[in-house]
């Protein structure tokens with residue numbers, strides 16, 4: 226039997242929880258059989274930041290990146306290994322240019338999605354560049370901020386065009402708040418966006434061909450934002466939310482991303498779906514954490530064993546052709562986008578592969594999650610995340626939610642045996 230060893234690299238910042246879980250599951254998974262009886266083994270290493278020759282061959286076959294959005298050295302390393310060495314990347318740095326809200330809004334509006342009305346206004350304060358004053362004096366036109374706000378209607382949201390983690394986000398109720406928020410925006414470039422008075426907030430996390438839709442409560446503290454709730458959307462709306470998440474990812478070639486949608490009277494409004502580094506923290510995902518790690522392992526293994534080719538190019542024309550189909554309804558277009566997205570993610574092949582080559586993975590993850598290794602990770606994570614006086618509270622809280630997952634998953638796995 227031939228054997229292939231695959232090395233997965235993790236390009237990490239400060240996270241310790243999901244990488245430890247990922248490494249552990251991969252280790253427990255053991256060899257995987259591929260087509261024609263091939264045998265595949267997997268190793269995982271954390272990538273160090275060090276000088277590299279542009280002609281050096283990397284040792285990695287696949288890299289999961291959580292760093293390069295912020296730092297240039299790892300970003301340039303990723304570009305090199307993508308262009309020169311065919312390393313498979315989650316996600317490709319060539320898509321960062323559109324990994325702000327703005328480009329993602331534009332693309333999804335172009336495809337006919339219900340993105341709330343959004344306006345980009347110029348910087349409140351000039352950026353720190355000697356030439357800008359001249360340019361601004363010559364070309365910046367005075368504009369009527371109040372008129373823009375009136376057109377959008379109050380309340381509205383003012384938020385950075387490239388935001389994340391609520392930085393600079395404000396809900397603006399009137400003219401006074403509008404000016405206060407704009408004055409405070411300083412050198413940040415801001416969108417004004419129509420507020421959706423939603424019934425329910427659905428946030429999905431996609432890893433390759435899999436998507437988990439979760440009920441999100443942004444008004445809650447971090448550890449309570451994801452509610453454990455399996456039937457908060459009608460099947461039709463749930464499917465639409467999944468399609469939107471996959472569509473965004475297939476369009477931009479993002480393979481690890483989260484997507485925020487607001488649902489009002491059965492209509493789905495996407496508001497934020499460009500996350501270079503979607504939240505995978507044990508403390509926020511809690512019940513859904515084992516699913517996320519398992520999906521990540523599955524997608525990496527699928528990619529490596531089947532030799533899925535990384536795609537640096539996008540294929541926007543195929544999506545635009547559907548958007549422009551004469552007489553096509555919104556539902557028709559969504560169905561077309563879903564087909565393109567499923568083709569990009571090879572959803573059917575992925576499902577077959579998981580059934581055939583990874584039938585034992587559910588048990589492996591359950592065994593890990595129900596045992597002392599997971600509990601140790603939970604305790605470590607709480608200790609490094611919260612102040613000492615909150616440790617007991619958070620350990621109990623997370624153990625409760627995690628125990629619920631173990632019970633639900635045990636039932637699910639037994640049912641399928």
Ligand SMILES: Nc1ncnc2c1ncn2[C@@H]1O[C@H](COP(=O)(O)OP(=O)(O)OP(=O)(O)O)[C@@H](O)[C@H]1O
Nearest residue numbers: 341382388389390391392394418419420421443497
């Ligand atoms: N158009 C909108 N209508 C209603 N609520 C909105 C809208 N835009 C933003 N919000 C609210 O503001 C929050 C933060 O907005 P947004 O997600 O755009 O910013 P962010 O900085 O990316 O935050 P995060 O990191 O939590 O995703 C959202 O979770 C939502 O509660």
Ligand SMILES: [Mg+2]
Nearest residue numbers: 390485496497
């Ligand atoms: Mg958001």
